[in-house]
Amino acid sequence: MKKWIENQVRIGQKYERLYPIVEAIFSTLFSSGATTKKPPHVRDFITVKRHRIVVFFALLPCLLAGIYNVGYQALKNQELTIHFIAAMRIGFSAVMPMLLAVYGVGLLIEITIALKKQKEIQEGLLVTGALYILILPASVPVWLVAGAFAIGLFLKQWKYYFHPSLIAALIVYACRPSAMTVAPIWTSGHVTLWLFIAFSILIGSKMISKKIMLSAYLSAIVTIFVLKLFAPHDLPTAWILLLGQFFFATLFIATDRESGPHIKDAHVIYGVGIGVLAMLLRYITEKPASVMMAIAIIQLITPFIDQWALRKRLQKRIPNRIDLCYASDDHATKTL
Amino acid sequence: MAQVSFMKTITVPNTCEINCLGKPSLEVKTLEAPELIGVKPPSVSNFELCLHVSIGDHVQIGTRLFSDKKYREVHILSPASGQISDIRYGPKNALDVIVIKRDKEESRLQISDQKTSLSTYQLSQVTRDSLVTSLLDGGLWTSFRQFPFRNIPDPKQIPPAIYVSIDQDEPFLPNGTVLLKDHIELFGIGVAVLNNIANGNLYIGVSQKNPRIKSALRELITHQIIGDYPANDPGVFLYHTKTSSELNNAWYITAQDVLRIAEWIVTAHYPIDQLITLGGPGVSKPMHYKTRIGMSIKDIVRETTITPNPRYIAGGIMTGRTTTQDDFLGADEHGVNVLSEETDQEWVPYIKPGLYRPTSTTAFLSALLPIRRHPLTTALQGSPRDCISCGDCMPVCPVNLLPQFIHKHLENNQENLAIEHGLLDCVECGLCSYICPSKIELTATFKSARSRLEKTGVSS
Ligand code: SF4
Ligand code: SF4
Numbered sequence: 001m002k003k004w005i006e007n008q009v010r011i012g013q014k015y016e017r018l019y020p021i022v023e024a025i026f027s028t029l030f031s032s033g034a035t036t037k038k039p040p041h042v043r044d045f046i047t048v049k050r051h052r053i054v055v056f057f058a059l060l061p062c063l064l065a066g067i068y069n070v071g072y073q074a075l076k077n078q079e080l081t082i083h084f085i086a087a088m089r090i091g092f093s094a095v096m097p098m099l100l101a102v103y104g105v106g107l108l109i110e111i112t113i114a115l116k117k118q119k120e121i122q123e124g125l126l127v128t129g130a131l132y133i134l135i136l137p138a139s140v141p142v143w144l145v146a147g148a149f150a151i152g153l154f155l156k157q158w159k160y161y162f163h164p165s166l167i168a169a170l171i172v173y174a175c176r177p178s179a180m181t182v183a184p185i186w187t188s189g190h191v192t193l194w195l196f197i198a199f200s201i202l203i204g205s206k207m208i209s210k211k212i213m214l215s216a217y218l219s220a221i222v223t224i225f226v227l228k229l230f231a232p233h234d235l236p237t238a239w240i241l242l243l244g245q246f247f248f249a250t251l252f253i254a255t256d257r258e259s260g261p262h263i264k265d266a267h268v269i270y271g272v273g274i275g276v277l278a279m280l281l282r283y284i285t286e287k288p289a290s291v292m293m294a295i296a297i298i299q300l301i302t303p304f305i306d307q308w309a310l311r312k313r314l315q316k317r318i319p320n321r322i323d324l325c326y327a328s329d330d331h332a333t334k335t336l
Numbered sequence: 337m338a339q340v341s342f343m344k345t346i347t348v349p350n351t352c353e354i355n356c357l358g359k360p361s362l363e364v365k366t367l368e369a370p371e372l373i374g375v376k377p378p379s380v381s382n383f384e385l386c387l388h389v390s391i392g393d394h395v396q397i398g399t400r401l402f403s404d405k406k407y408r409e410v411h412i413l414s415p416a417s418g419q420i421s422d423i424r425y426g427p428k429n430a431l432d433v434i435v436i437k438r439d440k441e442e443s444r445l446q447i448s449d450q451k452t453s454l455s456t457y458q459l460s461q462v463t464r465d466s467l468v469t470s471l472l473d474g475g476l477w478t479s480f481r482q483f484p485f486r487n488i489p490d491p492k493q494i495p496p497a498i499y500v501s502i503d504q505d506e507p508f509l510p511n512g513t514v515l516l517k518d519h520i521e522l523f524g525i526g527v528a529v530l531n532n533i534a535n536g537n538l539y540i541g542v543s544q545k546n547p548r549i550k551s552a553l554r555e556l557i558t559h560q561i562i563g564d565y566p567a568n569d570p571g572v573f574l575y576h577t578k579t580s581s582e583l584n585n586a587w588y589i590t591a592q593d594v595l596r597i598a599e600w601i602v603t604a605h606y607p608i609d610q611l612i613t614l615g616g617p618g619v620s621k622p623m624h625y626k627t628r629i630g631m632s633i634k635d636i637v638r639e640t641t642i643t644p645n646p647r648y649i650a651g652g653i654m655t656g657r658t659t660t661q662d663d664f665l666g667a668d669e670h671g672v673n674v675l676s677e678e679t680d681q682e683w684v685p686y687i688k689p690g691l692y693r694p695t696s697t698t699a700f701l702s703a704l705l706p707i708r709r710h711p712l713t714t715a716l717q718g719s720p721r722d723c724i725s726c727g728d729c730m731p732v733c734p735v736n737l738l739p740q741f742i743h744k745h746l747e748n749n750q751e752n753l754a755i756e757h758g759l760l761d762c763v764e765c766g767l768c769s770y771i772c773p774s775k776i777e778l779t780a781t782f783k784s785a786r787s788r789l790e791k792t793g794v795s796s
Contacts, residue, residue: 027719030681034716038780040654040766041647041675042356045695046773047718049686051726054699120721206698258725263738310741317736320484320760321581322793 002026020114024121052123054205058198059130059252065194066186067091070138094138095185101146102129109153124164124258128152131252132165135292137182140172148172161302163259163295170296173289180289186248195247208255211264215271216250216278223279231283246278249291259299266302266309273298273305343554346541346576348563352696352732352767356507356653356712358616358673361623362514369628370635373416374433374664375401378478379657381787382406382487385431393420398445398475398606401434409491413475415608415629415667417442433664436630447473447606459528459601464494467532474600476607478667479593482585483574484760485790489587498534499573499588500527502553503543505565506652506765508615509671512546512591514624515611519595520552526598527556530589541573565654566734571763575735584760592670610670612636616653617711618643618674634661636672643676647714654766678713696771697728721774729768729778735761739768739778746785759785 006026009019027049036043071087074094080086106125114121132149152168173180202208254260254274261270274295281290377385384405389395396417404410418438426432468491471477480498482489489495503512516523531538541559542550550560559577561567570588578584589597596607610629615622619640627636633648649656650669657669665672690700694710697703729739737758745754762782769779 023719028684030683031685032716032719033679033681034719035647035677035679035714036716038769038777039656040770040779041649041656041658041714042354042653042712042770043715043717043775044697044771044773045685045690045693045717046697046699046728046771047686047775048721048724048773049718050699051724051773053686120719122722122724124724204698205703257727262725262727262740264727264730310738313736313738314756314758317758317761318578318581318584320584320755320758322755322760322789 002030017115017118020119020121021111024111024114027120048123051207052126054207055127055202055252056130058201058207059127059134061194062186062191062198062248063130063134065191066134067095069191070094070185095133097142098133098136098138098140098145099129101142102133102149105146105150106153109150113157125153128163128165132168134186135165135169135184135248135253136172137179138185139182140176140179144172144175148175161259161299163253163256163299166253166259166292166296166299169289169292173292180287183288192244192247195251199247199251202251202255208251209257209260209264209267211267212255212260212271212274213250215268216246216254216275219272219275220246220279221275223276227279227283245288245291249278249295250274253292254295254298259302261302261306261309263306263309263313265313266305269305269309270298270302273301343550343557344559345544346559346561346567346573348561348567348572348576348734350730350732350734350736350767351505351563351565351567352771353564353707354507354654354696354712354770355694355707355709356617357709358508358619358622358711359709360508360511360613360615361621362511364514364611364624364626367625367627367631367636369416369438370631371438372421372632373418373436373438373628373630374632375412375414375436375630376433376664376666377402377412377431378488378668379666380481380487381485381790383410383478387423387431389420389423389434391420391423394418395420395436396443396445397608398447400475402431404488407477407488407491409469409472410477410488411472411475412478412667413447413606415606417444435664444605447475447604459525459532462532464532464535467529470601471529471533471597474597474606476593476597476600479589479597480587481589482587483571484584485786486571487790495534495537495585495587496582497537497539497586498530499570499586500530500538500540500591500594501561501568501570501573501588502541502549502557502591503546503561503568504590504652504670505543505563505568506654507565508613508622508673509652510592510611510613510624512543512549515591515595516549516552522595522598522602523553523591524556524598525602526594529597529601530594534587539573539577541568541570543568563734566763566765566767569734569763569765571761572734572765575761575763590668590670610667612665612669613671614640614674615671616649616673616675617713618646618676629667630664632662632664633659633672636665637661637674641674643674645677645679647675647677649673649675653712654770655764676711676713678715696732716775718773718775720776723774723776726773728771728773732767732771734765734767735763737762737768739782743776743778743781746781751785751789754785755789760789762786 008015009022068087068091071091074090075082106129110121148168148171152164155162155167156164278291278294281294385402386405387402388400395414399414400411401414402412416436416438418436421437422435424432480489540557541561542557544560544562599607608629612625620642648659650659650665653673693700693702742754742757742759764783766779
């Protein structure tokens with residue numbers, strides 16, 4: 001049966017245009033069954049799906065805790081007794097529509113793009129969708145959530161160094177500035193523990209860069225101290241920030257490998273940039289969303305940081321002079 | 337740089353251990369030469385062939401079978417005596433193999449008049465030109481390869497340097513200790529020849545994992561190399577020792593060919609034996625074999641295949657060539673490896689914890705267990721995707737390339753940029769393709785870009 005369907009979407013067959021959809025379904029259900037055609041004859045077990053699923057698993061407990069938190073806050077506001085099941089139920093009914101809308105819109109866009117380009121559907125949505133929901137407050141209307149996400153995904157197609165969740169969240173903030181002052185879904189004391197677990201999973205599986213995390217943290221701490229020297233400010237809030245919003249944002253968004261620097265040598269500068277800018281913005285604007293803004297700004301200049309790191313790296317190489325590679329005269333004319 | 341008298345250490349940071357089952361034991365068995373011997377042209381792109389024999393001709397050991405059109409002094413000699421029974425052609429009508437039906441009593445062609453063996457002392461008296469002529473006559477020039485395209489060098493050139501790596505860490509090729517056992521002295525003679533040819537610019541590397549050879553050849557070895565696959569590749573060795581652009585055109589030769597050269601110099605007989613491995617999870621008793629050059633794959637694997645659906649690979653599992661039972665092993669291929677063709681499908685493999693998954697990453701729980709060898713198969717393990725910029729390919733590149741960037745430049749036809757990024761330093765080890773979660777054929781792209789460059793130069 002599976003073979004039969006696969007044959008129908010082969011190049012030259014009647015339904016070849018549906019290949020991306022069939023591929024997506026089968027590759028989600030089964031391992032690929034394809035063999036290597038060119039050396040190396042063996043390949044590692046790692047796949048893009050595995051990459052995504054590890055991050056998703058790290059994110060999932062935070063998502064559940066966030067959902068609980070939404071219910072918990074609602075019950076608390078209504079001064080009702082807080083019961084785990086009740087809180088989860090309320091949380092789910094608030095967050096589910098957002099999740100469904102985001103994944104629905106996301107899938108629709110990914111499928112359209114894949115059909116248009118006739119390429120395989122990419123798996124990035126799994127993580128970006130959940131992440132996006134978590135950094136928004138539960139009160140944002142669903143249409144805005146979905147619309148902003150759609151724009152984020154399109155922008156991503158156009159420019160590499162953008163984190164679609166982040167861009168989409170910033171669009172929401174721009175449309176509803178009030179959203180910036182409300183705590184996002186994930187914020188609650190319950191999540192911090194899960195964040196630490198996520199942190200261990202991601203660092204342990206080397207899915208994220210230690211360098212980015214470390215440099216962002218150290219530079220943020222230094223910035224807090226410097227700010228304190230020049231302008232006495234509310235230090236405890238800043239410390240809490242390091243455990244909350246800042247932790248979440250650096251862990252899941254700043255370390256994203258696609259929108260962050262692609263060259264490892266640029267990781268420290270990128271991390272320091274985020275740490276310093278986040279604290280400065282936070283100090284100036286006093287809004288929790290400032291960390292997100294800081295990351296977005298740094299990501300805007302990340303291509304340049306990457307370029308710089310690349311130049312430095314290439315300077316270290318002993319150049320290959322192609323003209324020297326052609327020893328005999330009949331080749332000499334072919335060179336530059 | 338003249339040959340250094342004390343050993344230096346090179347640590348190659350970006351290497352990867354491929355933990356595959358089927359590592360050949362150190363036992364060596366001799367395989368008798370079978371009835372049919374096949375001679376393949378060297379696997380280089382610059383060898384344009386001029387055939388000297390036709391079907392039905394009788395040849396002796398040492399008869400010239402074909403020569404290169406450009407460097408007319410470069411010949412391939414027959415490793416067997418008998419009748420040419422078949423000449424097979426491959427794609428684009430290129431010669432694939434000359435099949436010789438062996439005589440019961442084999443005879444040898446007297447190639448050179450050099451009757452007595454040369455001692456190391458005498459070798460130092462011989463001029464470079466006469467050594468080069470001797471190697472050309474002896475059909476051994478094709479043992480040399482020149483960087484960056486790994487083709488056969490011009491015999492009239494003096495190499496900037498010659499590199500020899502004693503060990504090969506690709507799974508699975510002959511072990512340096514097995515190769516040089518009882519041949520230390522012969523290797524010394526080979527080194528003396530190379531020293532002459534390279535005007536003293538000789539680099540000899542040994543793996544740190546091979547202490548016995550390291551101490552036995554202490555006087556000759558210039559570098560000990562620390563690292564897993566492919567730290568001992570001569571291209572990696574070159575990359576980590578080169579000091580100028582000129583060295584990019586250095587030559588290299590395998591330790592096995594150093595021994596063959598020495599044998600030729602000492603005995604004036606065309607060397608017809610080679611040490612090969614039969615390995616991989618698809619064979620019952622992986623080990624080393626001493627064989628005639630040009631054995632068929634069938635004669636090498638015999639009844640040892642234990643997998644129902646085998647893939648025969650001439651060479652190692654990372655860079656070798658897929659072949660069939662009816663094909664022959666080239667003189668420059670030193671192993672046959674057998675893997676299972678795996679087309680079985682598994683439910684949602686990416687969700688499972690993966691305690692026993694073979695992987696060089698840390699994305700499965702198997703990373704927590706001690707390293708063990710796995711029966712690796714030919715499964716692609718995933719479906720092709722766009723590059724997700726994960727950067728996994730960078731820390732495995734032994735010559736510090738950024739495969740992801742080079743790939744993008746080549747996709748955009750920016751060959752100049754790819755060269756600036758070091759495309760010509762790529763040793764085609766296959767590690768970037770091996771590790772890529774998007775299953776992008778990075779190595780194959782680089783390989784074809786390099787051979788395009790070799791043929792046509794830079795177009796943009
Ligand atoms: S680019 Fe890939 S194939 Fe080339 S040397 Fe680096 S890892 Fe090996
Ligand atoms: S390993 Fe593959 S997906 Fe990852 S950066 Fe390299 S080419 Fe891209």
